[in-house]
Amino acid sequence: MTAPIRLSGVTYAYGKGELARPVLRDVDLAVGPGEVVLLTGPSGSGKTTLLTLIGALRAMQAGDALVLGQQMAGASEAQRVALRRRIGFIFQQHNLLGFLTARQNVAMALELHPGLSERDRLTRAGEMLAAVGLADKTESRPDQLSGGQRQRVAVARALAGRPGLILADEPTAALDRQSGGDVVRLLRELARRQGVPILMVTHDPRILDIADRIVAMEDGRILPANEAKSVSAA
Numbered sequence: 263m264t265a266p267i268r269l270s271g272v273t274y275a276y277g278k279g280e281l282a283r284p285v286l287r288d289v290d291l292a293v294g295p296g297e298v299v300l301l302t303g304p305s306g307s308g309k310t311t312l313l314t315l316i317g318a319l320r321a322m323q324a325g326d327a328l329v330l331g332q333q334m335a336g337a338s339e340a341q342r343v344a345l346r347r348r349i350g351f352i353f354q355q356h357n358l359l360g361f362l363t364a365r366q367n368v369a370m371a372l373e374l375h376p377g378l379s380e381r382d383r384l385t386r387a388g389e390m391l392a393a394v395g396l397a398d399k400t401e402s403r404p405d406q407l408s409g410g411q412r413q414r415v416a417v418a419r420a421l422a423g424r425p426g427l428i429l430a431d432e433p434t435a436a437l438d439r440q441s442g443g444d445v446v447r448l449l450r451e452l453a454r455r456q457g458v459p460i461l462m463v464t465h466d467p468r469i470l471d472i473a474d475r476i477v478a479m480e481d482g483r484i485l486p487a488n489e490a491k492s493v494s495a496a
């Protein structure tokens with residue numbers, strides 16, 4: 263089976279010409295099928311930029327990146343949009359729509375899936391919410407839920423479309439220790455069941471144990487594996 267993510271020599275700069283500031287330098291990274299990889303490193307080291315490139319949220323500049331079989335170098339906007347639909351995203355803030363119920367928020371992620379009626383989508387959304395322990399909160403709006411519950415809705419939404427990959431950016435940053443740990447463990451468990459790999463940016467030392475592998479970045483580069491281990495032990 264090919265790796266869901268395979269990057270080679272990825273380089274990226276913000277700004278143009280003399281103002282160009284490189285933030286990724288020659289990054290190589292592979293994530294295998296079903297693997298849970300955490301990306302750590304100091305603020306400004308380029309983690310979010312790397313995640314947004316992999317998630318096709320921005321266009322590549324240099325290097326090679328194969329994500330779910332799509333070559334990202336030179337990909338058109340339409341190809342990037344199509345790829346984004348096959349990825350489940352989870353952000354620091356849950357990004358739920360406040361005027362929709364939990365069920366409607368999750369069902370929305372299924373709108374682009376052909377062949378599902380509105381009723382199918384709402385049923386599937388209910389099942390996903392039950393899987394994240396929110397069977398009794400399906401009709402609640404985000405402001406009626408705790409932070410941890412909202413993030414669990416975000417997990418249900420990310421997984422509902424049966425993505426090929428989950429990308430998460432600091433999903434526990436706004437949560438207390440207990441609910442942060444609960445949310446990522448739940449995410450890992452459900453992703454494992456579906457065989458979906460996870461690449462997660464995190465500063466949170468409390469959740470490093472969920473990883474199959476920890477990758478550390480510094481100043482736009484990936485550190486060698488032995489240095490990454492000492493970062494995680496620190």
Ligand SMILES: Nc1ncnc2c1ncn2[C@@H]1O[C@H](COP(=O)(O)OP(=O)(O)OP(=O)(O)O)[C@@H](O)[C@H]1O
Pocket residue numbers: 276277285303304305306307308309310311312
């Ligand atoms: N849209 C942008 N335009 C210009 N510079 C940017 C932009 N986004 C990020 N940067 C800069 O690029 C560098 C890398 O940012 P990035 O957000 O990728 O780092 P990070 O490791 O995710 O940091 P953090 O942990 O603080 O989120 C930083 O110096 C940041 O200021």
